[in-house]
Amino acid sequence: xxxxxxxxxxxxxxxxxxxxxxxxxxxxxxxxxxxxxxxxxxxxxxxxxxxxxxxxxxxxxxxxxxxxxxxxxxxxxxxxxxxxxxxxxxxxxxxxxxxxxxxxxxxxxxxxxxxxxxxxxxxxxxxxxxxxxxxxxxxxxxxxxxxxxxxxxxxxxxxxxxxxxxxxxxxxxxxxxxxxxxxxxxxxxxxxxxxxxxxxxxxxxxxxxxxxxxxxxxxxxxxxxxxxxxxxxxxxxxxxxxxxxxxxxxxxxxxxxxxxxxxxxxxxxxxxxxxxxxxxxxxxxxxxxxxxxxxxxxxxxxxxxxxxxxxxxxxxxxxxxxxxxxxxxxx
Amino acid sequence: xxxxxxxxxxxxxxxxxxxxxxxxxxxxxxxxxxxxxxxxxxxxxxxxxxxxxxxxxxxxxxxxxxxxxxxxxxxxxxxxxxxxxxxxxxxxxxxxxxxxxxxxxxxxxxxxxxxxxxxxxxxxxxxxxxxxxxxxxxxxxxxxxxxxxxxxxxxxxxxxxxxxxxxxxxxxxxxxxxxxxxxxxxxxxxxxxxxxxxxxxxxxxxxxxxxxxxxxxxxxxxxxxxxxxxxxxxxxxxxxxxxxxxxxxxxxxxxxxxxxxxxxxxxxxxxxxxxxxxxxxxxxxxxxxxxxxxxxxxxxxxxxxxxxxxxxxxxxxxxxxxxxx
Amino acid sequence: xxxxxxxxxxxxxxxxxxxxxxxxxxxxxxxxxxxxxxxxxxxxxxxxxxxxxxxxxxxxxxxxxxxxxxxxxxxxxxxxxxxxxxxxxxxxxxxxxxxxxxxxxxxxxxxxxxxxxxxxxxxxxxxxxxxxxxxxxxxxxxxxxxxxxxxxxxxxxxxxxxxxxxxxxxxxxxxxxxxxxxxxxxxxxxxxxxxxxxxxxxxxxxxxxxxxxxxxxxxxxxxxxxxxxxxxxxxxxxxxxxxxxxxxxxxxxxxxxxxxxxxxxxxxxxxxxxxxxxxxxxxxxxxxxxxxxxxxxxxxxx
Numbered sequence: 001x002x003x004x005x006x007x008x009x010x011x012x013x014x015x016x017x018x019x020x021x022x023x024x025x026x027x028x029x030x031x032x033x034x035x036x037x038x039x040x041x042x043x044x045x046x047x048x049x050x051x052x053x054x055x056x057x058x059x060x061x062x063x064x065x066x067x068x069x070x071x072x073x074x075x076x077x078x079x080x081x082x083x084x085x086x087x088x089x090x091x092x093x094x095x096x097x098x099x100x101x102x103x104x105x106x107x108x109x110x111x112x113x114x115x116x117x118x119x120x121x122x123x124x125x126x127x128x129x130x131x132x133x134x135x136x137x138x139x140x141x142x143x144x145x146x147x148x149x150x151x152x153x154x155x156x157x158x159x160x161x162x163x164x165x166x167x168x169x170x171x172x173x174x175x176x177x178x179x180x181x182x183x184x185x186x187x188x189x190x191x192x193x194x195x196x197x198x199x200x201x202x203x204x205x206x207x208x209x210x211x212x213x214x215x216x217x218x219x220x221x222x223x224x225x226x227x228x229x230x231x232x233x234x235x236x237x238x239x240x241x242x243x244x245x246x247x248x249x250x251x252x253x254x255x256x257x258x259x260x261x262x263x264x265x266x267x268x269x270x271x272x273x274x275x276x277x278x279x280x281x282x283x284x285x286x287x288x289x290x291x292x293x294x295x296x297x298x299x300x301x302x303x304x305x306x307x308x309x310x311x312x313x314x315x316x317x318x319x320x321x322x323x324x325x326x327x328x329x330x331x
Numbered sequence: 332x333x334x335x336x337x338x339x340x341x342x343x344x345x346x347x348x349x350x351x352x353x354x355x356x357x358x359x360x361x362x363x364x365x366x367x368x369x370x371x372x373x374x375x376x377x378x379x380x381x382x383x384x385x386x387x388x389x390x391x392x393x394x395x396x397x398x399x400x401x402x403x404x405x406x407x408x409x410x411x412x413x414x415x416x417x418x419x420x421x422x423x424x425x426x427x428x429x430x431x432x433x434x435x436x437x438x439x440x441x442x443x444x445x446x447x448x449x450x451x452x453x454x455x456x457x458x459x460x461x462x463x464x465x466x467x468x469x470x471x472x473x474x475x476x477x478x479x480x481x482x483x484x485x486x487x488x489x490x491x492x493x494x495x496x497x498x499x500x501x502x503x504x505x506x507x508x509x510x511x512x513x514x515x516x517x518x519x520x521x522x523x524x525x526x527x528x529x530x531x532x533x534x535x536x537x538x539x540x541x542x543x544x545x546x547x548x549x550x551x552x553x554x555x556x557x558x559x560x561x562x563x564x565x566x567x568x569x570x571x572x573x574x575x576x577x578x579x580x581x582x583x584x585x586x587x588x589x590x591x592x593x594x595x596x597x598x599x600x601x602x603x604x605x606x607x608x609x610x611x612x613x614x615x616x617x618x619x620x621x622x623x624x625x626x627x628x629x630x631x632x633x634x635x636x637x638x639x640x641x642x643x644x645x646x647x648x649x650x651x652x653x654x655x656x
Numbered sequence: 657x658x659x660x661x662x663x664x665x666x667x668x669x670x671x672x673x674x675x676x677x678x679x680x681x682x683x684x685x686x687x688x689x690x691x692x693x694x695x696x697x698x699x700x701x702x703x704x705x706x707x708x709x710x711x712x713x714x715x716x717x718x719x720x721x722x723x724x725x726x727x728x729x730x731x732x733x734x735x736x737x738x739x740x741x742x743x744x745x746x747x748x749x750x751x752x753x754x755x756x757x758x759x760x761x762x763x764x765x766x767x768x769x770x771x772x773x774x775x776x777x778x779x780x781x782x783x784x785x786x787x788x789x790x791x792x793x794x795x796x797x798x799x800x801x802x803x804x805x806x807x808x809x810x811x812x813x814x815x816x817x818x819x820x821x822x823x824x825x826x827x828x829x830x831x832x833x834x835x836x837x838x839x840x841x842x843x844x845x846x847x848x849x850x851x852x853x854x855x856x857x858x859x860x861x862x863x864x865x866x867x868x869x870x871x872x873x874x875x876x877x878x879x880x881x882x883x884x885x886x887x888x889x890x891x892x893x894x895x896x897x898x899x900x901x902x903x904x905x906x907x908x909x910x911x912x913x914x915x916x917x918x919x920x921x922x923x924x925x926x927x928x929x930x931x932x933x934x935x936x937x938x939x940x941x942x943x944x945x946x947x948x949x950x951x952x953x954x955x956x957x958x
Contacts, residue, residue: 058555060547082561090558097556102549107571107646116567117557152647168557346797357813464685467946471939473889475896476912476931483919483928494920587802594804594893598916609897612812624809631800 003074005175005208006032006055011068013047013054022279024050024063026232029305031314032176037202037209039219039240041255042229043276048212049098051229052178055210056095057085073175091121094169098181100161104153110137110164111149117168136167140197159190166198173205180212195222216255220244225314228252231277231287234305238315248308248315248322250292286319294321336636343632350628351402354621355395398621407625408618412611417622421604425626427497428603430508431595432588434519435526436581443531444577447538448565454543462535469532478525478598485521492521495600522599526592530584537580541573575646582638586631679951686947689940696937700759703752708734711750711906718744723918726925739925741914751930754908755937757901761818762888765825769887770880772826773833774872778864780834781841791834798831803890811899821900825887832883836875844871874952881945885938892934908934 013025025047032038042048053059055070057077070077072093077085089095097103105113114133118124124132130149137145140163153161162182169177179198183191199222202209213219219226223240228249236249247253254272274291277283285302289295298320305318373381382388386397398408407418450462486494498518500509509515545551546569554564593605600606604623611619681687699706711717721730721744728736738747780791798806810824844850845868853863892909894900901907906914908930915926 056556058552060552086555086558086560088558089556095553095556097549097553099549103553105550105554105568105572107575108568109647113554116554116559116563120558120560120563154647165553349797354809357809460685463946464943467942468935468939471885471889471935471942473892473896473909473912473931473934473938475893475909476927476934479912479916479919479927479931483924487920487922590802590805593808594897597897608808612808613898620812627805628801635800 003071004031004033005036005073006030007069007071008051008055009069009071011051011054011070012066013050013059014064014066016062016064017280019280023066023232023282024279025054027068028229028232028234030227030234030237032208032210034175035203035206035208037199037211037222037224039216039223039226040210040212040229041214041216041219041226043214045231045276045279046229047232048229049180052095052180052210052212055178056089056093057082058089058095087121090117090169090174091172092174093176093178094172094174096162096165096169096177096179096182099185100158100165100182101185103165104161106153108152109149110151110153110156114149114164114168114171117171121172132171136171137164139170139201140164140167142167159186159194162186162190162194163197166194166201170201170205170207174207176208176210177202178210178212181214182211183218184213184215191218198222216244217259228255231279231282233287233302233318235288235319236317238308242315246323248317248324249288249319250294250321250323251288253323254291294323296321336640339632339636339639343629343636346632347625347628351399351621351625352395354624355398356391402625407622410611410616410619412614412616412619417616417618418626420619421607421622421626424602424604424607426508427601428589428592428596428605430510431519431522431526431592431601431603432585434523435530435588436585438523438527439530439534440581443534444538447535448542448570450535451539451542452546452565459539463539466532466535466539469528469535472528474525474529474594475598477528478522478595481521481525482598493518494521497602522595522601525599526588526595530588533580533584534577537577538573541576542569545569545572571645575642578641578645579638582634582641586627586634589627589630676951680947683947683950686943689943689947692936692940693944696755696940697759699752700756703756707746707749707752708737709746709749711745711753712904723923723926725923726929738929741911741926742918747911747925747929750906750911751908751933754906754911754930755933757818757905757907758888758891758909758934758937761822761825761891761901761907762884765822765829765887765891766880766884768822769826769829769883770833770876773830774837774869774876776830777834777837778841778869778872781838781845782860782864782868788838792838795831795834798828799835803828803886804893807890807894808897808899811894816900816902818901818905821891821894824894825890828890829883829887832879833876836879837872840872840875841868844868878945878949878952881941881948885941885945888934888941889938 008031009029011025011028012023015022015024028047028051030038030040040048040051050059050063053063054065055072055077057080059065065078068078072088077088080088104110111130111133114136115126115129118129118132119126122129133149134145137148142148142160142163148156153164156164165182177198182198183194186194195218198209201207211219211223216226219240225238226240226243227234227237228243228251229235230251236243236247236252238248243252244256247256251272258271272291277287277290283290285300286292286295289299292299303318303320305316308315308317308322386394389397401408405418406416409415410417410420413420446462446466450459453459482494485492496518497509498512498514500512500515509519542565551564551568554568555561559568589604592601592603593609595601596603596605597609604627608620608623610616611623704710709717718730721728721736721740722742724730724736724740724744726737726739726747728739730736734746736746736748738751741747741750776791776795780788806828807824810827811820814820814824841864850863850867853867858866891900891907892912895907895909896913898913901910903910911930912927912934915923915928915930919927
């Protein structure tokens with residue numbers, strides 16, 4: 001059996017700050033298969049974006065990968081040379097950022113920014129690169145691309161800029177795209193368009209996708225599998241359908257219950273009690289235990305990730321007291 | 332674009348008018364130039380004759396009116412001391428000052444920007460500490476004292492470079508300049524360094540601050556995510572972004588260099604406009620002082636206009652007022 | 657609503673200052689510079705007590721002792737640790753008195769410029785409209801010209817004297833404060849707490865001085881520190897050019913100018929020591945100001 005496209009094992013990404021070491025990613029393990037769409041879900045500060053940046057080796061100091069392994073197509077990326085990572089970025093693994101207003105350089109023309117991305121990996125003439133750039137814009141649905149290539153980013157709307165960013169990310173048909181909340185900053189209607197577009201383009205080229213978001217509803221509409229992060233750890237993984245239908249971790253359950261559309265009209269919107277813990281001062285044991293209604297003495301130690309016994313396809317949860325809907329339905 | 336330039340030039344006229352009134356009236360209040368011009372043993376009738384010939388017997392408003400009338404025809408009065416048209420006097424000294432100021436700016440930019448980049452890319456490193464401390468030192472050095480120290484070290488102790496005058500000049504493209512001869516360059520070096528150090532410190536700080544603010548921005552990370560090499564990120568993506576404030580400051584500081592060259596020119600006996608203005612103030616040579624200020628004001632206005640136009644080409648987001656609407 | 661809502665994220669004032677101090681103190685260079693500033697201030701204030709000689713008292717100055725190198729002892733057994741100047745004055749004493757004068761001019765002009773500039777900046781920001789346009793045009797005009805040139809012209813018109821130098825320095829500095837304060841105040845004015853204060857019927861002066869001004873303090877502190885250093889440097893330059901303080905009250909700049917003539921003949925100490933003192937003074941104030949800028953600048957905070 002071949003190894004999945006991306007295998008992360010026990011990844012620890014730390015930030016050494018004045019107040020102490022922040023373990024932003026605290027023992028994350030996950031896999032992504034070829035062409036698969038994985039949703040990485042969590043609140044801000046849960047470490048989901050840092051996980052994405054760790055894969056690409058794009059951590060800003062003082063961030064650093066403290067330990068663990070990231071294998072891409074069988075190649076170890078932790079400790080790989082700067083030059084090797086640079087060759088990989090944009091070519092084999094691409095990334096799309098959250099705020100399209102900030103991802104394009106405001107003082108460089110669109111063509112400059114696309115063509116440099118082409119020429120950095122492929123030795124092609126400027127003319128050929130220009131043609132490819134126009135084609136890339138057309139692919140993501142930007143009208144009259146030849147004209148638009150000469151424009152500056154500020155002449156584009158937010159949605160259009162994100163399309164440009166997507167076009168750049170897909171230039172080299174990478175095997176994996178990491179999308180860091182690419183629709184959060186956009187209007188709802190444009191959000192849906194972009195999600196649809198991304199899904200279609202990735203399916204066409206067989207590109208795997210890690211879609212980082214805080215919004216479970218987005219993953220519900222497009223993901224194959226989902227991994228839920230809380231305070232630097234993955235607390236639950238599984239097929240999207242299974243997880244949404246029957247969340248096993250109390251935190252996942254809380255997340256699903258707090259999606260407005262899933263609540264009945266007039267009913268009080270369910271909320272997870274308490275606040276997300278400070279990454280500098282994590283609770284002992286399971287980080288969710290102060291907010292968890294099921295917590296007891298056992299939760300003072302960190303639970304391991306365990307396979308849920310009544311599930312198949314890689315359903316795992318990190319909890320001593322997983323919620324078992326099965327018990328209700330089986331009887 | 333043309334509308335913008337015309338509007339700016341009209342505004343400039345008003346500024347020039349305001350400056351001329353302020354300066355003319357202000358200088359009128361200062362001492363009597365006749366005292367300085369005439370020998371001590373001059374008698375009363377000689378005094379009267381001098382006052383009349385200089386036009387000093389007329390009321391202030393008439394004097395200003397006469398001055399303004401002549402000024403629009405390009406006549407800014409005749410120097411009491413040199414007895415030649417003041418505008419001619421200033422223009423004859425201008426090349427020396429411009430040469431000094433340009434040379435200083437080139438030194439500041441060529442050394443300051445790379446050092447600022449280096450410090451900004453490695454914040455907190457030993458190199459950053461040294462460069463930053465050095466830049467504060469450069470800021471703190473009083474220009475005139477620093478000039479004295481340069482003379483003391485390089486002229487008196489080491490004897491490497493001459494400490495005063497402009498040396499032999501030659502002509503390049505019909506312009507008389509120190510760049511043309513070895514002797515001229517040797518004379519130019521110390522004053523240019525003296526004038527440059529403050530701006531050098533400024534360039535370092537400006538570049539460093541710009542780099543530090545730009546590096547964490549998403550578009551830098553996105554460029555990295557595209558696989559763009561680090562040198563290209565710094566030299567194209569970051570530098571082009573911080574170039575806007577840098578160019579503004581270069582433009583504005585070019586004007587201030589011309590003004591600050593008064594100090595440097597005085598110390599190094601550099602025969603430029605700056606030395607002329609100090610001498611003229613001390614000798615109460617009013618027409619020269621007024622003409623100097625008007626000429627310098629005009630240069631400032633021109634420089635600012637050029638900077639604003641450069642802005643628009645460097646930063647596509649900037650639209651000149653009067654162009655977009 | 658019973659009170660103006662406080663900014664929920666801002667800690668209590670006392671705690672905030674202590675936090676700022678702790679951050680400031682993380683940079684040892686800045687702390688050292690602050691200590692030097694304190695020592696210089698003390699030396700300047702105490703100069704009549706600690707100076708070996710009163711450099712203004714002509715009865716104790718001996719022309720025969722002129723231009724003695726550092727470490728010389730005159731026939732009366734008086735030590736000239738840093739030598740003497742062209743008139744036979746003890747350099748150390750002259751420098752201490754000069755420092756006192758330089759610091760005084762710098763601080764007084766700085767404080768006056770802050771008072772004047774901040775008031776105008778607040779007026780411009782709060783009243784807006786024509787008043788704002790007028791004030792800001794004048795500010796632009798002032799900032800368009802280099803400090804040294806404006807000061808030169810003013811002094812050429814006014815003549816010499818401590819009061820005139822201070823006036824000239826205030827005139828060239830106030831615009832920086834006015835611009836910075838107006839900018840900050842406009843931002844603050846747009847915030848909700850000001851609307852809340854207006855809706856509660858607070859008077860304009862109370863809103864401006866009680867609510868907006870405290871938020872403008874960081875830029876005022878940073879610019880104020882830098883401007884005091886700048887003022888000291890400018891005063892020295894003007895005095896050096898012969899347009900600043902009169903010969904009878906030698907500031908550091910004038911001491912350096914007096915030594916210029918002897919420099920070429922190798923009698924370096926008359927110019928070098930006052931210059932070094934001037935440099936140390938300006939440098940340490942600038943280091944403190946630089947650190948304050950880092951600490952108080954919200955854009956660079958992590």
